Amino acid sequence: MGLTLAKALRLKNNSTPRVAFVGAGGKTTALFQLAREISPCIITTTTHLGAWQANDADQHIIAHNSEDFKKLEENSPSGIILVTGPEENDRLQSLPTENLNWLENYCKTHSLPLLIEADGARQKALKAPSAHEPVIPDFVDQVVVVAGLSGLGKVLSDEWVYGAERFVEISASSEQEIISAEMLSAVMTDGDGGLKNIPPKARRIALLNQADTPELQAISSRMAQNLLTHFDAVLTGTLQPVELVNYEPVAAIILAAGESSRYGEPKQLLDYHGRPFIRVVAETALRAELSPVIVVAGSNH
Template identity: 45%
Template sequence: MQLITSLRYNQPFAIAFVGAGGKSTAIFTAAKQLLTAGRQVPSQKTVLLTTSTHFSAWQADQADHHLILVNEEDVRNLRKNLPSGIVLLTGKRDSNLLGGLSQRLLDDLHQLAESQQLPLLIEADGSHMHPIKAPAEHEPAIPGFSQVVVVTLGMQALGKPVGLEWVHRPEQFCKLSGLRPGQEITAEAMVKAFLSQEGGLKNIPRSARRIALLNQADTPELQGIAGRIAEMLIPAYQAAIISSLAPVSGRAQPKSNETVTGEDAIHAVVEPVCGIILAAGGSRRFGQPKQILTWRGEPLIRHVAKTALRAGLDPVIAVLGDAMKEIVPSLKDLNVRIANNERWMEGVSTSICTGLAGLREDVGGAVFLQADQPQIPSQLVKSLVEAHRTTLGPIVAPQIDGMRGNPVLFDRETFPALSGLDGDWGGRALFSHYPIQWITWHDPKVLIDIDSPEDYRKFLEAFPETEEVA
């Protein structure tokens, strides 16, 4: 997976990068990938890079063009003669630093980017090459027009002592994290600093998408710890990316016309994934709603909801229709949102649309669960989510003995197509239109569902009352 894919880049917008531990690397990596993007991300002929603070002078070598902007006339000339490739736009050079642009010039540059439908990437603070930092009083200088803010952190700082060698502004970092000088930097301290309004969240525009970039996760151990940190950062951040981006280090870096993929540098993308329980259909053959048939002392739908919650899905939505009033009490005291599908008789597509309606923009995918499959283990649901985090693939589904099973995870990329289904077409209608990431599962019992009283009898035989579902 590429960095631009993990950022959910699907149209030109302004992205500000702040923090430490790979900020400049991330900017140039994203810029190079935008010029050679593929199916999921539209490619660009020109990518604009700039800074509201400063760039190190040697970093100009990473761009195809470096132009100095001093006044509005320079921006007008840029508009008339816009070069292709990575275009770095800074103020004048002072010793080994390239100056940042004034707010007026940043606004003019943003207007240019919007009018030409170009990405604008902005470095909005400095870290002096440290893996972790705390912002100064005047930092970060994030432009108010930024639509995405990426806050970076280097996992190399984990376990290191708080001091000038590893931390930019260690005194301020101590205030944010609760540590004392010389103490070991812990995952908890990183989270505390990242969640502080005077730390990671400082000066981020209210409307901007917030993304944590946990870089330098170069070993499986660091990737595991970064995963736990990422879970704690949601929902303050809409997403957390775990990466090992190769550092930008002088003239050895390729320019945009050389092959740069960044593949395998992104280990995972942690985003909220919701659970949608499809439970609107009628089932009067049982003498009562199928959803509230009892198994192991509880209604079937309650088992399914508890599985979704144990798997960490958020939010969990139960789409009800027929016999809604009879089913709702089965979900009492659970953190489950009820969605009423008044058109349930028109087919399962209406339940899919009802479940997707009103989802938060930060939801990265949806797991669709069937109300008549309470035996599905939460570990299977977790496996779907974990697989999706490594690819952001459009569809992730279990495969059992060569057959497709449930539940199925659909990435937010597919939501428009799912919402366009009609009649009794379910998500399987999309399988021929998107690549599928299969997860092998070795328990054929997860294929069982309950469509008739005879199915229910066989289900109870297959799953005795004394066993537990993980």
Template identity: 40%
Template sequence: MRLADALRIPSKSVVAFTGAGGKSTAIGRIARELSDEGRVILTSTTKLHHRQSSLARSHIIARTPDDLGTLPSMLEESPSVLVTGDTAKGEPKWVGVDASTLEALHAINQKIAGTLLIEADGARGRSIKAPADHEPVVPHFADLVVPVVGLDAIGAPLNDEWVHRPERAAILLGMAEGEVILPEHVFALLNHPSGGLKGIPDEAEVRVLLNKAETRESQEHGRAIANLLLTAPRMRATVIASVSQDQPVQEVFGRVAGVVLAAGDSKRLGQPKQLLLWRGKPLVMHAVQAGQGAKLSPIVVVIGAEGEAVRKALENEPVLIVENEAWSTGLSSSVRAGLASVEGNSEAVVMLLSDMPFVRAELVEALIKEHRRTLSPLVVPRVGGRRTNPVLFDRSTFSALKAVRGDQGGRILLEQFSKVWVECDETILFDLDTPEDLERLKELE
């Protein structure tokens, strides 16, 4: 997986990188990835070392916006261009561009439908930083902000060797300088309004990059931080990576929602199957608990026929009930109703059926794990070559999923999007549609 894909960087976007632990390396890698398919402008609002001129194919010095006149023609010949200010006095570094030049770069980027990558603060080569009062310098038009942390600092002391401005970090975290840095400290700093969230425009997405995950221990630390960040409303996702490696991305953690489809009238069965008791619980509860066990959040239950009875059966469960008044028009209407309630803050959704009682949390967890590893548009269970449910839908499929009509779910998307398979046990193939199925289910109780 490319780093640009893991961070979901779209074309014609502005991405600002803050923090420490590999910002420049990440920017350079993304520039190389995206320059194969479009044009990329790189710049900085802080100082850059002269050796970082190699981040792009070409380099231009812009003291004012007037110096950008040749940039469009340069981008026609070179897929990536670094734009900086002049050489800093007494230092082998380029000065960052000023606000007016940054605005002009934004306008040029909009015209060429390219990508503008901005290094928005410095860290003096450290792996963690706490920003000063004047940092970071993130423009108001940034679409995405990527706070960066180097995981190699976990287990190290909070001092100047590992942390840029350790005294400020200590104050923000309520620590003493010299104390050992733990995963929970990194989470707290990233999620602090005067730390990782400082200076980020309200409309910008935030996706964290945990870099230097080069050992099994650092990867486990990354997962611990990523799971904590799932509880932070401002964070959309966390990428665990080792940016300097050939395959940089290891996992992407984002919120995965669950939608339980429980609106049908069960005509073939002759009674509401979502309310049938099996092993002491209604079938809809089995679906809900499979999602809860896999930590899907939020979990939405779409109701229609027998809606009040389903609502009553789940009254003590922490789920969101969504009523589908158009349930009789087919399954797709329930899919749309459920998706509409979760799509704004979810990176993926698992569509759970209320008539497959052998679907367990372990299977849902396997779907999520594969999605974290691949960000595949679809993650589909399979038994001996036969596909089955539940299916995980990445957010890249949401528009197509909302366009489905009639009495069908997302099956048609299997022909439109790439997918990865998760092999599973044949017991999950059981679903309840007919009186004969009901008798078989009772035998298995």
């Protein structure tokens, strides 16, 4: 079995994460895929969901008021439970803040994961957030920022990008320009773009979805190296079927605190092809793109 989304997000068995999904290009697909992998769990939204998306849940509770939450208490939680506000114009509305807090406490009491769709994208491949979004609760401990790579190479317009005008502003590009990996990276790593409204203590995950050709896989791999300076992990690949590669920072710890008494001088500073040995080791770690590189030296050095 390959790398599941749950494993890529480092979710352990019986863990009770609070995960918010934002972005475009497979966000709802990712949300329900994770829900299937870690069920029983509860899904909700802080903005809205398409009414048709409720078909992917095993149970859908529409909470008009607090009395409707009693349905959760009637049976032991099982499968994927979707909890939303009423439907309006083919859209399932979000819960009022007090109901969302009640739901989070319910999940905590029953040791249930809570997954949240925290913005909208109208089925576009890419997006830049509007002024009022994303709506990410403070209790969220992981945020997955999704981007659909099918948007690369396309014209920067409303056809491919939700919030195209904001995308232009953040990426310092122009309308009708061809969308590049560099433009997408600029939006994903901007405080008004992909990183917007993420709680300070939440783990940041970038998900580069729709990398379903060798060319897009190569592009996503190069993008991952840049994104890792802003995200705790970068996932690349596809969600249908699930084929993911996980990129995470790898640190180097160079232990150089010995007294070197046998040599009469610090062996860490001995000449190695014209350079101090410790410098050669550190430069090798840096060339391997390890980060951070930590050198532990003794107080007598």
